[in-house]
Amino acid sequence: MSVTDSTSVAAKPAEVFVIFGISGDLAKVMTFHSLYRLEARGLLDCPIIGVAVDKWSQDDLHEHARVAILSGGEKIDDEVFDRLTGRMSYIPGDFGDADTYRRVGAAIGDVATPVFYLEIPPFLFGTVIKGLADAGLVRGGRVVVEKPFGHDLASAKELADELHRSVPEPQLFRIDHFLGKLGSDELQYLRFANTILEPIWNRSFVESVQLTMAESFGVEDRGHFYDPVGALRDVVVNHLMQLLSIGAMEAPAGPDPDTVKNAQVALWKAVATADPAHYVRGQYDGYQQIAGVAAGSTTETYAALRLDIDNWRWSGVPFFIRTGKCLPLTQTELRLVFRRPPRLGTQLPFHRAPEANQIVIRLDPSTGVRFRLEARPADAPDPDTITLDREFAKEGASAPAPYEVLLHAALVGDSTRFTRQDGVEETWRIMQPLLDAPSPVQPYAKGSMGPAAADQLIAEFGGWHKPWSN
Numbered sequence: 030m031s032v033t034d035s036t037s038v039a040a041k042p043a044e045v046f047v048i049f050g051i052s053g054d055l056a057k058v059m060t061f062h063s064l065y066r067l068e069a070r071g072l073l074d075c076p077i078i079g080v081a082v083d084k085w086s087q088d089d090l091h092e093h094a095r096v097a098i099l100s101g102g103e104k105i106d107d108e109v110f111d112r113l114t115g116r117m118s119y120i121p122g123d124f125g126d127a128d129t130y131r132r133v134g135a136a137i138g139d140v141a142t143p144v145f146y147l148e149i150p151p152f153l154f155g156t157v158i159k160g161l162a163d164a165g166l167v168r169g170g171r172v173v174v175e176k177p178f179g180h181d182l183a184s185a186k187e188l189a190d191e192l193h194r195s196v197p198e199p200q201l202f203r204i205d206h207f208l209g210k211l212g213s214d215e216l217q218y219l220r221f222a223n224t225i226l227e228p229i230w231n232r233s234f235v236e237s238v239q240l241t242m243a244e245s246f247g248v249e250d251r252g253h254f255y256d257p258v259g260a261l262r263d264v265v266v267n268h269l270m271q272l273l274s275i276g277a278m279e280a281p282a283g284p285d286p287d288t289v290k291n292a293q294v295a296l297w298k299a300v301a302t303a304d305p306a307h308y309v310r311g312q313y314d315g316y317q318q319i320a321g322v323a324a325g326s327t328t329e330t331y332a333a334l335r336l337d338i339d340n341w342r343w344s345g346v347p348f349f350i351r352t353g354k355c356l357p358l359t360q361t362e363l364r365l366v367f368r369r370p371p372r373l374g375t376q377l378p379f380h381r382a383p384e385a386n387q388i389v390i391r392l393d394p395s396t397g398v399r400f401r402l403e404a405r406p407a408d409a410p411d412p413d414t415i416t417l418d419r420e421f422a423k424e425g426a427s428a429p430a431p432y433e434v435l436l437h438a439a440l441v442g443d444s445t446r447f448t449r450q451d452g453v454e455e456t457w458r459i460m461q462p463l464l465d466a467p468s469p470v471q472p473y474a475k476g477s478m479g480p481a482a483a484d485q486l487i488a489e490f491g492g493w494h495k496p497w498s499n
């Protein structure tokens with residue numbers, strides 16, 4: 030079976046959900062809370078078994094769940110909480126010990142469709158997957174794995190080879206939480222459901238595209254994790270490449286998971302490998318003092334790069350990507366900058382050349398769309414740029430969080446929002462030259478928009494636009 034074939038596993042709902050690593054940080058910040066919210070919405074209907082090394086009692090498990098849900102900002106409804114904890118149990122065990130899998134097997138019984146969620150460090154993926162496979166537990170079920178999927182192209186292939194020895198590709202669900210974001214859906218819908226947008230979403234009308242993921246916080250509490258990784262591996266090769274594909278791909282020819290993924294992969298295949306000459310790396314002042322950061326570290330906390338897509342839709346339109354920690358705001362957006370209009374043939378005595386139109390799709394911190402247009406306000410001497418903004422959700426409205434969306438999709442067996450191995454390899458292929466020949470890292474002040482060199486990267490295309498924030 031090839032890595033591009035994931036349709037052969039029919040979408041059967043999970044009969045049991047087994048979480049390896051339930052004592053970890055991700056479970057604390059995301060999993061318990063997401064499961065609670067799914068329970069509240071009536072979307073859970075199978076037992077949940079947590080597995081980790083710690084010797085937790087059933088009460089410990091419930092207490093961890095309660096603390097995690099409360100610290101996620103949720104007000105606990107006792108009836109929902111009791112229903113959730115009523116379906117949860119815990120198995121302590123060493124991931125390297127065959128007896129752990131025997132006990133998991135005894136707990137799940139002879140179900141045909143178990144779902145295993147591996148929220149564990151990646152060096153343990155192989156051990157746990159082999160343990161499950163050797164114990165005959167994977168069956169017709171699914172194994173959900175967390176990022177990172179390798180640290181470069183070669184290691185991504187090695188990891189896949191290791192996983193495929195125990196679990197075929199169609200049964201592997203790789204999480205990229207950007208695919209669970211509401212904004213990713215909204216961007217797709219906006220693009221393909223509007224007759225006035227699709228015809229202009231190409232090189233005939235668009236001059237350049239800017240993708241910004243700015244974060245106002247640093248990595249103070251996770252220097253150990255971040256320092257060997259850096260911005261390119263942490264968010265560009267995965268999250269921002271997903272966003273790029275959704276913003277630039279052709280409309281999928283159908284809604285089934287493989288057809289959607291084929292459209293994404295086709296887009297990535299058309300992206301030229303990145304050029305180190307068009308790559309700027311930055312590091313915020315003070316980063317080196319963080320616990321867990323190596324002395325003299327050259328890890329980037331900021332990355333800006335240019336990508337070129339060699340296909341009929343995008344040839345000649347540069348895509349500029351930037352992301353950074355400790356920037357002035359937290360905001361993620363995709364911005365299309367259109368070509369300028371020609372000289373105006375109007376008789377009106379206007380002194381100002383029109384600006385290029387822009388369409389901005391914002392994904393975070395809230396979702397929305399902005400149109401920047403030229404207009405002639407009645408009360409002004411000259412025309413001006415006006416903005417037409419629309420938030421996609423009412424303030425305070427609570428949409429499903431990405432992990433809620435993704436865990437539910439894994440439970441029901443819909444693989445559309447999970448990354449396929451050929452896509453993983455394409456995105457590493459694009460970034461590999463930047464890993465092989467990283468440009469020198471440049472310092473930048475906390476609260477700035479990154480190093481000045483990033484402005485040079487985009488200077489001939491009008492510079493970076495200030496992100497749309499409220």
Ligand SMILES: NC(=O)C1=CN([C@@H]2O[C@H](COP(=O)(O)OP(=O)(O)OC[C@H]3O[C@@H](n4cnc5c(N)ncnc54)[C@H](OP(=O)(O)O)[C@@H]3O)[C@@H](O)[C@H]2O)C=CC1
Nearest residue numbers: 050051052053054055056081082148149150151175176177
């Ligand atoms: N934390 C986050 O916000 C995010 C994490 N991820 C990914 O999710 C996965 C899990 O992350 P996270 O929860 O932060 O990881 P943790 O380090 O908190 O560990 C997760 C689980 O693995 C166990 N574990 C860790 N190291 C070992 C070891 N050497 N031997 C045996 N068990 C071990 C932990 O046990 P114990 O509790 O006893 O240490 C825990 O149960 C990783 O792949 C990470 O990249 C992805 C996105 C966000």
Ligand SMILES: O=C1O[C@H](COP(=O)(O)O)[C@@H](O)[C@H](O)[C@H]1O
Nearest residue numbers: 206207244263264268361393431
């Ligand atoms: O995976 C990661 O993503 C977060 C950003 O995700 P968001 O949903 O909060 O926008 C990033 O801060 C983190 O460094 C990275 O590991």
